[in-house]
Amino acid sequence: MTARRRFRGRIAGVGSGSGVRVVVGWWQESPFGPFADAMVETADGHRVLLAPTQEVADLVSTTYTFDEVRIEPVEVLAGSADDDAWVRSWGPSSPSLTLTLEVGGRTGLGQLLRLVPGRLATSPAFATLTDPVARVALRGVRTRGVAQAGRREYYGATDVREVTAMTGSFDGTDLGALAPVDPPCRFGFSSTPRRPSVTEVTTTIVETRT
Template sequence: MLRFTGEIAGAGTTSGVRLVVGRWRESPFGAFADVMLQDATGHRTLLAPTDEVAEFVSATYVFDEVVVGPVVAEVGSGGWRVRAADLLDVALEVGGRMPLGWVLRIPPARLATSPLWAAALDPVARVVLRGVRTRGSAAGGRSEWYGAVDQHRVAGLRGTWRGSDLGALAPVDPPCSFGFSSTPTTPSVTSVTTTIRL
């Protein structure tokens, strides 16, 4: 059972690009950031900082392309600045806590991040949050659980992907198709512990 603790930022854009940025403070690979990106054609790209991370993530999710290079997700007073492999440069403006964020803060963190709790919440997440699941089967016969403890709104976005402007912030619609779950349709930053059973 491998645990990754940090934040996941999910956002769509008017160009059709949808991105999921993981900023992991604690993991079997130490602290790192990675980006899963799906463009308007459906092409799925993983941007990973090391070969080791790329191998693990691409064995857990499905991509059409894997790029290894520096990935930095810096958090400042106004939000996130994400730069990856000289291909992606995006700034995310992070706003206040969402109503769901207040609800997620109610259970003790130890309970909220446990696989049993994530499994219990999965039927609710499927109904309330389109495209979102909190447990499921990943690639390679792996199982995965998402235990969320907070959520903030992404209020704005600007940046480029492969030299083209991403446009303005938009819902994550259609949902991303890297695995069994997408991020919420409403752009957000979710504090989460992801547990993966090999």
């Protein structure tokens, strides 16, 4: 039997002057209800998952690879939104991580994605079609992949906005100024774009259950 699960939300990917790179997932709709999680890679390559529940940690850690998993509350404090319902300021926070992200205008890629009908853009078939393009155009980015136990995952992006500024700390150490996500994060089959950004995305997980 084949089962599908869908997660709809936004993913922010940023680098920092300290060399720490952070990926924050803010999910408005999911089988677990609304939640946020974060993946952190330090300058020396230590990869940490911050997950709000064991259930979320189990799913993410069987999709990506981490050196450490921490179960702790992850919240996102949101600022005001523009006419397209885009939040201009994010405030992801947990006992380990605090961030303030300022979100700017739509990128060139975001403008192209807005031309694709949402139903098509979020379909696994379209993610399969665009994967070879994403590999070439966006270093480290994939729109599909295979996780443990043969579980297939598809990422359907519908918009991208730039991140223009960032402040924050990880484990009490200041992250420094906003920087490119370089080198790409090594969590698994896909990273975020090199340019700090927020991507609106629908993730579809397909798995075979016996």
